[in-house]
Amino acid sequence: MAIAWKSVKTYTDILYHKAGGIARITINRPEKRNAFRPLTVVEMHEALLDAREDPKIGVVLLTGAGPAKDGKYAFCAGGDQSVRGHGGYIDDAGVPRLNILDVQKLIRSMPKVVIALVAGYSIGGGHVLHVICDLTIAADNAIFGQVGPKMGSFDGGYGSSYLARLVGQKKAREIWFLCRQYNAAEAMAMGLVNKVVPVAELENEGVTWAKEILERSPLAIRCLKSAFNAELDGLTGVQELSGNATMLYYMTEEAKEFSTAQREKRKPKAEQFPWLP
Numbered sequence: 315m316a317i318a319w320k321s322v323k324t325y326t327d328i329l330y331h332k333a334g335g336i337a338r339i340t341i342n343r344p345e346k347r348n349a350f351r352p353l354t355v356v357e358m359h360e361a362l363l364d365a366r367e368d369p370k371i372g373v374v375l376l377t378g379a380g381p382a383k384d385g386k387y388a389f390c391a392g393g394d395q396s397v398r399g400h401g402g403y404i405d406d407a408g409v410p411r412l413n414i415l416d417v418q419k420l421i422r423s424m425p426k427v428v429i430a431l432v433a434g435y436s437i438g439g440g441h442v443l444h445v446i447c448d449l450t451i452a453a454d455n456a457i458f459g460q461v462g463p464k465m466g467s468f469d470g471g472y473g474s475s476y477l478a479r480l481v482g483q484k485k486a487r488e489i490w491f492l493c494r495q496y497n498a499a500e501a502m503a504m505g506l507v508n509k510v511v512p513v514a515e516l517e518n519e520g521v522t523w524a525k526e527i528l529e530r531s532p533l534a535i536r537c538l539k540s541a542f543n544a545e546l547d548g549l550t551g552v553q554e555l556s557g558n559a560t561m562l563y564y565m566t567e568e569a570k571e572f573s574t575a576q577r578e579k580r581k582p583k584a585e586q587f588p589w590l591p
């Protein structure tokens with residue numbers, strides 16, 4: 315499905331495009347298997363915020379540039395180990411950061427559908443990134459895995475707990491404890507991805523799914539996303555879900571009458587609103 319992407323802004327480590335209600339964020343460090351350094355994460359966060367704020371955007375495609383010069387593909391190989399220091403990943407100002415957690419939270423909470431398009435490696439923090447997306451479409455060359463216990467890291471948040479909700483406790487423990495790699499067919503079989511397509515079809519498939527979603531009700535999808543999250547996200551999840559209830563309530567004649575009455579310093583006409591069963 316052809317789509318005329320327009321560049322939104324020029325970044326150093328990512329590409330950011332939009333077209334027809336879809337935003338596409340591409341991690342653009344193919345020679346590093348699209349590993350993210352603090353700058354990459356800052357740029358991803360800015361683009362995601364822009365997509366969240368744009369009322370024309372309903373779906374975000376998150377993907378990795380490739381293939382690299384050696385012909386290999388990667389969605390993302392996690393945190394850039396060349397800048398790992400004491401207390402985090404060191405940014406240009408020398409500050410240690412684990413700022414990928416901010417990106418995870420934004421993907422989780424934004425009221426838009428985020429789809430990971432995974433070709434090649436989705437490893438470590440790059441695996442967590444696809445896990446946290448609402449949907450994952452994998453290329454037939456996709457390779458998934460966690461590496462933390464092999465190289466001195468772990469993600470005890472969404473990367474393990476939410477992973478276990480997706481694939482089950484036994485499988486999630488296997489993935490983290492053994493640090494094996496899984497191909498696209500294995501990922502499909504364990505419920506880690508939504509669909510597998512030939513690598514040449516990956517973007518087209520993502521656009522097809524996005525366009526189908528864009529034909530659906532934005533408010534229904536907004537409420538569904540926060541409802542799916544609420545069960546798992548504790549008070550943060552309840553806050554998001556009930557924030558949507560408040561937003562919908564503000565849109566009612568009833569809320570408008572009570573708000574207007576307060577400003578007009580009069581008694582609200584409560585009797586006109588039913589106490590529904």
Ligand SMILES: CC(C)(COP(=O)(O)OP(=O)(O)OC[C@H]1O[C@@H](n2cnc3c(N)ncnc32)[C@H](O)[C@@H]1OP(=O)(O)O)[C@@H](O)C(=O)NCCC(=O)NCCSC(=O)CCC(=O)c1ccccc1C(=O)O
Nearest residue numbers: 345346347349391392393394395412435438439442467469
């Ligand atoms: C992905 C590989 C399996 C691919 O293997 P291969 O195809 O053989 O390629 P290589 O020759 O290894 O790599 C090519 C090239 O890319 C560089 N590179 C690859 N990955 C990284 C990386 N993560 N960081 C930096 N550079 C990378 C590699 O050095 C080569 O460059 P040259 O210049 O040619 O040498 C394989 O590459 C691989 O296993 N990569 C490492 C995977 C890894 O260790 N990832 C980090 C896991 S830890 C993490 O992601 C932390 C994330 C985080 O911040 C966090 C914080 C707090 C809570 C949770 C998290 C979280 O986990 O999200």
